[in-house]
Amino acid sequence: MASLKLDALPLTYLKGVGPAIAKKFKQLGISSVEDLLFHLPLRYEDRTKITPIHQARMGQLVQLEGEIGSSSIQFGRRRSLQCVLVDKTGIIHLRFFHFSAAQKNSLAEGTRIRCYGEPRRGRSGLEIYHPEYRVLQPGQEEPVADTFTAIYPTTEGLQQGRLRNVVNQALQLLDKADDLQDFVPAQLIEQFQLAGLTESIKLIHRPPLDAPLEWMNSDTNPGAQRLAFEELLAHRLCMRQFKSLYAQNNAPAFKQGAELTQSFRNNLPFQLTAGQDQAFAEIEADLGRETPMLRLLQGDVGSGKTVVSALSALKCLASGYQVALMAPTEILAEQHYDNFRAWFEPLGIAVEWLSGKTKVAQRKQVLTSL
Template sequence: MTSLDDIPVTQLKGVGSALAEKLAKLGIISLQDLLFHLPHRYEDRTRVIPMGSLRIGDVAVVEGEVMKADLVMGRRRSLQVTLRDSSGFLVMRFFHFNAAQKNQLSEGARVRCFGEVRPGRAGYEFYHPEYQVNPPPMPAEGDATLTPVYPLTEGIQQPRVRSLCQQALAYLQRFPIKDWLPQGLLAEYQLPGITEAVQLVHSPPANAPVNLLMEGRHPAQQRLVMEELLAHQLSLLQVREQIQAREALPLLPTGDLPERFLDSLPFALTGAQRHVLADIRQDLSQPLPMLRLVQGDVGSGKTVVAALAALQAIGAGAQVALMAPTEILAEQHFQNFRAWLEPLGIRLAWLSGKVKGKARAEALEAVRSGDAGVVIGTHALFQEDVEFHRLALVIVDEQHRFGVHQRLALREKGVGGSLAPHQLIMTATPIPRTLAMSAYADLDTS
């Protein structure tokens, strides 16, 4: 084993099959997954606060001796443990407890606990605090660290995740994470290496700037953000490479469908629409799958451009699928395309979760036989029983609602064999072109 990604979490002490299954729900399979499961906030538990100085709403560590532990029978049965130190007293209250806890928290026991101060009947209380019986001495000031708080799933508690992360950090010394960012770039922005950044976010020293950590602006956190952006960019480029490794059906402009459609419109195309359309026509004519993102405000005419792209595909004897994230948006597209294309003799099919029974069976048959040149719907287009006759162009509205993996799923319904359908993505999300080129690295942008 040469990397943390090769080491399963079951290598850690205390991780059996049951805990491994729960960790998997958080996406944690390997030690690398665990170390990239980052804290979402921090707590300062480096100092013990005198009980007499506490105020309601404080989140603090206190330490004292158990005066008494009582079962209180009220609307809800609870275990009430009263602690005292030289300055005052505090009650730990547990609504969920067992006999072992009651025995452990017996009179005279030394307890350190952490919680939020709440008002109680006889003074201040902690509800279900984290606690230690007969705790070790507090670490020296220079050795103390802030306490990370992690996202959890059912059946896993914060102390367990912290313990596992500390074990994983020990492996980090033997198997450092490879730094992909150039040293010059890190130096320019005064950022640590990836291994140092991971170490710090899981175990920040007590003198670390808490405000920066809490706001996600610490250099170590920014370093990890850069790593995530790089990984995202590379994964999208890999997707693009995989898609373009397959050939596509060249959709050469033939027939007069586009011209007849344009003649029926009560307006002329804008210069921007003509420019985008020229890019699309060029892409569709190639034996490589088009991967193009078209951005434009609502009402800017993206749908007309999409209809013209569809007509180029239909003129070449192929089918078109148009997918939208909601029934309302998909139905709007269906009504527009039907008004535009049915007068040209083109049959459309409508598929959504609401289409059932005979209507669905008829739509599926029209798609399967090729009678329907354009198929419009929601995520229902992904379903296994939807079989296309000759799908060569996929149009997706509102890309950010679907994502790469769902587009890939629809891609598999292409014309068959090694041929992939062309893809045209439309979005009204107003983001700068440079950001779009990063966020949608698998797509060309218009």
């Protein structure tokens, strides 16, 4: 078992995961036991104690335990299953708008259950809509959770209880197997005082009981910080590699266009701001190189992105190339078309517009002229 490779171990190795359940996990991008370990909780809930019903408060998540005093189907604007949960201190209503016959039968009068949810004010007092629950066996005392309960991203037909069960099995295998392969160099782990990868995974799935719930639900716990660091590092390395490979491509250098851009500036009814001048200068320098430009022009609405784009287009046009400007909506495309016609046609540059509503004959004419 010490040499067990979790990345090569299929989910069907785990108890309760057959082909049908494995297919649902596949929808979440989970195929192996290692994939499951990296399926991280969305948040945590405190189910380490049972709250007496009379202490339940509106808007506060609670775990309750009691007996079904009555169970009936209510008919109103929406059909619902309504159960009255009773303990020694009071009663509370449980309401289900989506339920099966098996669920109705499992919540019969006299059944003991443990449920978790958020009470809200209803017509008959406090109610919990669609609480997560489980039926308790008669005469059997079940312990409460000994750590915070993880809530995972899921898909239809894959309940939280099943998810937690298979994650616990995966953690048991992790306890017996080799540590997960850690791609972060030891030097960086030491430099930034990061937790180890295996330690972080265990912390995230099995939070210590003495950890504050708010701390675990924040990004400040060491497990979350460790995985966030790895994700950011991987993203940064991928970007560096992409830029390095991208820079190996060739592109035409657009060095002409000084007179054309100056004529454009002279025709504008306004002066460019210092920020607009700087943005164009940086783009102009990129366009003058023999490697492709990789740049994002970002600015608030009305900051002058369009006029800077027009200047950049003129650099390409002056070298004998054509320029395409794409817009996400037809309204915006039409606005750009009007602006560029007003700017470029006095310079002898033709501007055409293609959109989804362009008529066939006009589209053919535009495409022919390209």
